[in-house]
Amino acid sequence: MTPELFITRHNHLIDPFVHVWSWQIPVYLFLGGWVAGNMILTGYFMLGGRHTRRSPLLSALPGLSLVLLSLGMLALFLDLEHKAYVWRLYTTFQWTSPMSWGSWILLLVYPALVVTWLVRPPVLLEDLSQTVERITSTLQARRDIVRTIGITSIVLGVALGVYTGVLLSSLVARPLWNTGILGVLFLASGVSAAAAFGHLVTQRPDERALTVRIDNVVLASELGILALFLVAMLNGNAQQVDAAGLVLGGPFTAPFWVFVVGLGIVIPLIIQLLAVRHWIQHTPIAPIMVMAGGLALRWVLVLAGQVSRWAPGTMGMQ
């Protein structure tokens, strides 16, 4: 029989269960993942030679990513309780801390995004500045440099996307998060959000066809990763089995299966598969659902993970 535990403490943000992270962290993780996906797509486009011709999507993604990343970091900053000391992140590197890795990765991502943007900037920017035009011409003339920038963009994108998951999965005290699968899951979700955004905004049929195909593959993979996540939890220790119960009959069951799996992955995947086969027309609803589903995934997992904990029955009484 499960022991009953009563404690006299009622610390703010801790009791009756940990609720230290609110809306800021899911928003930060979603925007970070989306930027990671944008970087991977941008790198993929550049390696495929798309930078040699006008590509509205390739021109837009790095600039948009700069804005999204800044918004994400603003959300993270708003979450800090000791804001005046935020600069302490950059006076040290703590190799065991995913958050320290992330703060330095973010510092590398900014210049990488700017350089990527200069390979194929928006027409307006090129027209406005001769310097930009000169840099772009120089970069485009050097295939090896563009290739290096593309590979760097992909590598940093993967690092950023995985980091958003590892940030949570490294916390052993929260059984729902404590699995390496979370890094891969958040990376896949980030790429999916980026591809969905490309599908949503591009006016070019070839770009739309490419992004929707990428999104379909990633969405299908995401379903598989989610299944693996749950299977791993159910085959884990007692705490992880309890944690899986939060989305398998527990209080987070409805939001997880309805908003994350149903409306965020399965239904848009079906719509997009039908559109690819030309049975129906492309619709903006599907990519919007995918992006909202990506945000819902972080939201549900961040909240549910904080509720998951080591059971009182393991406190020591034999």
Next chain:
Amino acid sequence: MARYGMAIDTRLCVGCMDCVVACKTENRVPEGFDRDWIAYETAGTFPALRQEIRSERCNHCDNPPCVACCPTGASHVDEFGQIVLVTRNECIGCKACLASCPYDARFVHPQGYADKCTFCVHRVKEGLDPACVSVCPTHCFTFGDLDDPDSAISRKLASRRSHPLLPAAGTRPRIFYLD
């Protein structure tokens, strides 16, 4: 170098909360927060019930997840007694350490930094026991150097069965509850 730890006799602890009051007074813990607390764990089926009363706090783990996850190094294992401490003006208040602690021993101080039990390091440096230890009316606490085989705590742990909290979490806590 010392490695401080604590043994708490669950046969003596009556849950009077003197340790809680002493800690709040000694460390000026803000209203509404606790660095230590009392846990009552009841197991079994009526009428065969067993209850353990424990005074709990930060376990000053040998493998502290709060130190590993800290992005600035504010959470650290101090050279003095290998006590886990927080440097206030290095803490950014990211709360990763709160989420990483399986004992939920930390909280955010109203001034914004992560706070928790310090084993009353300021008293220990003066040769005194932590406040909770010194006020306990049943003398259920034994505080001292776990690496010194002749210390009172080492002798106590060698002579009695004991258990730490959540050993499966892999944190290697340094607070032991005597059965």
